[in-house]
Amino acid sequence: MNIKKTLCIILAAMTVTCACASCGKKEDSDKGGDKAQTATETVDVTAVADKMKSDITFEDSLIEFDSDKINKILGVSADSYKTAKVYVSSTGATPEEIGCFEANSEEMATSIEAALTMRLNNQKGTFTDYKPEQAPKLDDAVLTVKGNYVYYCVSGDSAKAKEIIG
DSSP states (O other), X not given: OHHHHHHHHHHHHHHHHHHHHHHHHHHHHHHTTTSOOOTTOOOOHHHHHXXXXXXXXXXXXXXXXXXXXXXXXXXXXXXXXXXEEEEEXXXXXXXXXXXXXXXXXXXXXXXXXXXHHHHHHHHHHHHHHHOGGGHHXXXXXXXXXXXXXXXXXXXXXXXXXXXXXX
């Protein structure tokens, strides 16, 4: 019986210690706004992409890309990320896109960022001539890297995209 009490006290102390440590880390990340996520912090990039799709108003309907189309159209190979969710304009009449990636490493995140930068530049060239009224969306696109995470959004509401990314 004495051993059970001691074990309960130790477990309770460990729980309190972990909870306090967790609170401290959360507070630090809140202050850091644009700081990269730590290696222990995980983000569900599919949920972030879905939230952007549902909470931002898009002119066009968006369709989801599979890994083959992500590679072919965006230039991001499947071996550079653990998880990804990409939505693009279903008609091609707008440059509206969402891409959220959990890269395999920070180096791969940089590689994904480079591919998305190239995609953004190509889209600017296309839409400046094709549909100049859509060009401001590309000029105000969101492309953010936080540690192993890469977020990309072309929409009419970059402020909302940034808010969702956090």
